[in-house]
Amino acid sequence: MTFQQVYGYEPSVRYSAPGRVNLIGEHTDYNDGYVLPFAIDRRTTASIAPRADRVIRVASAFDEAGGIVSLSLDELSPEAMDGWSAYVFGIAWALREQGSDLTGKTGFDVFIESDVPVGAGLSSSAAIECGVALAFNDLWELGLDRKTLARVGQYSENHAVGAPTGIMDQSASLLGERDAVVFLDCRTLDTAVVDLALEANGLEVLVIDTRVEHAHATGGYAARRASCEKGARVLGVEALRDVSIEDLPRAQELLDDETFRRVRHIVTEDQRVLDTVRTLREHGPRAIGSLLVASHESMRDDFEISVPELDLAVATAMEHGAVGARMTGGGFGGAAIALVDREARDAVAAAVTSAFAAAGFREPNTFTVRAAQGARRD
Template sequence: MTGPAADSARAVLAAAARAGFAARYGSAPDGLWAAPGRVNLIGEHTDYNQGLALPLAIDRTTVAAAALRRDGTVRVSTSLRDRNDAVSLPAAGIAPGAVSGWAAYPLGVVWAFAASGFPVPGLDLHLETDVPLGAGLSSSAAVECAVAAALEDLLGSGFGSARLARLCQQAENEMAGAPTGLLDQTASLGGRRGHALLVDFRSGTARPVPLRLQESGLSLLVMDTKVTHAHAGGGYAGRRRDCERAAALLGVGSLRELSGEDLAGAKARLDAPAFRRARHVVTENERVERAVHLLEACGPGSIGPLLARGHASLRDDYEVSCPELDLAVDTALGHGALGARMTGGGFGGSALALVPRSSAAAVANAVVNAFLAAGYARPDVFPVATADGAGRLA
C-alpha cells in the first residue's frame, strides 16, 4: 500500500480503535496515536552488538486509543488475532512478572514510564493493528511505540524519540522477557517516508537515507512464511549470549570493535559457533556501510547482491534461518528479484525481496506456488512502502 491506499487503511484502523474504545469503556478517548511496523533492509542482529542497521518503517500500523483515568486503574483491550481480550489491574501493581502474553507489551511501557518518573494515574487503552503478528515485522514494537507516543502526549514527559525507544526496549526486555536490541523501536519511532534509517547503535545516532524505490521502478515484497517466531524464546537469547562470549574472549567491549582484518586472528581464539557469530556481525556491519554508499551513489537497484549475501550469512554463520525462509529467498531470486533476505530476528517470520515493480506479481505467485508444492502453509506475500514514525493521529 502506498499513498492514498495506505492513508485509507490507517483511517480504517483509527475508526476501529475509536469504536473499540467506546464499546469497551463507554466514552471517547482523549486521542489516537499510531506507530508503524518495520522491515530491516540490512543489518540484522547488529543492534545488541553496538553495530549498524538500515531499517525502514512500513505502511502497516498499530493504533492506540487512550484516555487517562484518575483512580489508579489501568485497563487495556485489543482485537489482536480477532480476539476481544482485556486486562485490568492497578497501576501500582504493574511490574515484571505481574502480567504475561500480549498485555505485557503495552503494560510494560506504562511500567517503564513510571520507573522513569512519570507514573500513570490510570489509563484506558484500546489497540488495533494491521501489522502481522509473529511475522518479523515488529508488531510488538509497533504496540509499544504507539502506547509510548500516547503516554508522552498525555503525561507531557518530553522524552523524545531516542529516550522513548529505550523505554520501549526496557518494556520488551524486562516485562515481556524478550532480550531484543533497539532496532525495532528506533525504526518505529524515527521512520521517515521515502527513506530508510541508518542507525549506529554505538554512537546512538540515526540519519535518513533516501531509498527512491518508486523513482527506480522497484518494489519491496514481504514474504510472510507463516512460521511464527517469538523473541522471548531461547534461540534469540542464545545468539546474543554467543556474541557476548565472543567479545569477552577477544577482550573487546562489543563485536563492533572488530574489523574484517581482525577475523583471521579471532578464529584461533574462539570456538566455532562464537567465531561464526562474530563473522556474521563484522561482515553485516560492512554490508550496511556498503548498502548506504550504493543507495546514495547508485540507487536501490544496486544493493541486491548485498541482500543475498546477508541472507547467506544469517543462514550459515548466525543460523537463524529456516527452510521456509530459505525457500522464499531462493524462489524470489530465481524469478527475477534483484535481492532477497530474511528480515527480523529469524527462526521464522518474513523474508524481503527487492523486485522490479513489473515483476512483483510474478515473484509473489512463484513464492506461493513453491510453498504449496513443498507442502508448507500458504505464505502471505505483499508489497510494503516506507512510512513516517510514531505520532498522534487525532
C-alpha cells in the same frame, strides 16, 4: 471489536506507530553495531481515554473474548503483567524505571488494534510499544524525545516482556520517514535518514511471510546473543562492533567453530550495512541486491537462524528476477523480503507461492510495503 464496544464510550485520542522491515543489519543491534530499517505502511493504533483514577485498563481487537486487563500504576512490576498486555503496561513501568515521575498521574483506558502481521518478523511488538510510549509521553506531559522513548521501549521489551532485543525496532517505528531508511548506530544512537528512492526507481519491497511463527523470548535468539557476548569476551572487546574484518583470522584462532561463525556474521553484517548506505547514496537501490543476498547467506550459514521456508522464498524470488532478497527479522521463521520491479511483483509472488506448494509448505502471505512515517498522534 472497538473501543466503544469494550468500554461503552468513545476514546479521546488515537496514536499509531508502524511495524518495520529491516533492509539489512540483522542481530547487529545488540552488538553495538549498525542497522538499516524502515517503518512500514502497516500500523498499530492505540485508542486512549484518560481515567480519573490510577488504573490502566487494556483491551485489544485481537482478543476475540473482548477481555479487559487492569493494573494500577501503583502495582506496576514485571511480575504483575503477562501476555500481550505487558507491551502496554511495560511501557508505563519502564517510563517510571527510567526516571519519569508518575506521582499524581492518572491512568487510561487503552484499546489496541493493528494491521501489522503478528509473528512475521515485522515488529508488531515494537509498534504497540512505540504508539503507547508516544501517547503516554504526550498525555502525561513527560517531555521525552523520540530517541529516549526508543530506549524506554527497548527497556520494557527486555525487562517487562523478557525478550532480549536491541533498539532497532523501536528506533525505526519512532524515527521512520517516507521512502527512506533509518541508518542507526546502535552504540551512540546517532541516526541519519537515507533516501531509499524506491518509488523513483520503479521498485517495491515484497514481503513474503512464511507463516512460520517464532518467539523471541525463547531459546534461539537468546542463544545467539550469548554466543556474541562470549565472542566479545574472548576477543577482549566491549562488543563485536569493535571487531573488524581484518580481525577475523585472529578470531578464528581463538574461538571455537560455532562461536567464530556467529562472530563472523556480525562483523561482516556490520560492514554490509555501511556498504549498503554508501551504495544507496552513490548508486541508488538497484545496486544493493548482492549485499542483500550476501546477508541472507550469512544468516543461513554462519548465524544459522534461517529455516527452509525462508531459504526457498529467497531463492525463488532471485530466480524470478528480484534485484535482491533476504530473510528479515530475528529469524527461526517470520518473513523474507524481495526487492522487485513494480511490474514483476505479482509474478514473483506467484512463483514463491507455487514453490511453497510444491515443497509441501504452508501457503505464504505475500504483500508489498512502503517506507512510511513513524509514530504519530492521529
